[in-house]
Amino acid sequence: MNRSERALAAIVDTELRLRQEAIQAADDRTLRRLREAGLYFRAIGEVAAYQRRQRDAARATAALIDMRHEIADPGRTA
Numbered sequence: 001m002n003r004s005e006r007a008l009a010a011i012v013d014t015e016l017r018l019r020q021e022a023i024q025a026a027d028d029r030t031l032r033r034l035r036e037a038g039l040y041f042r043a044i045g046e047v048a049a050y051q052r053r054q055r056d057a058a059r060a061t062a063a064l065i066d067m068r069h070e071i072a073d074p075g076r077t078a
Helices: 003-036 044-072
Strands: none
Touching: 003 044
16 A cells, blocks of 8 residues: 555545544434433434334324224225
8 A cells, every 4th residue: 555545545534433423423412312302212223213113103003094084984085
């Protein structure tokens, strides 16, 4: 690896480290704000899983409501 390649590698390493630090800072801010709102998560992965479960529950509820309306009025269009 020549000097130019080493310099480029150092730049890439630095930028990736800075990006990772920014992501970690954003994650920390998010977790802090969620704690302030009364939601206690240890990691962003837990937040994403919670969000998926909530969305799935909302979709299931909407599907049940649609089915109930269809049973009550079979000719009704959505």
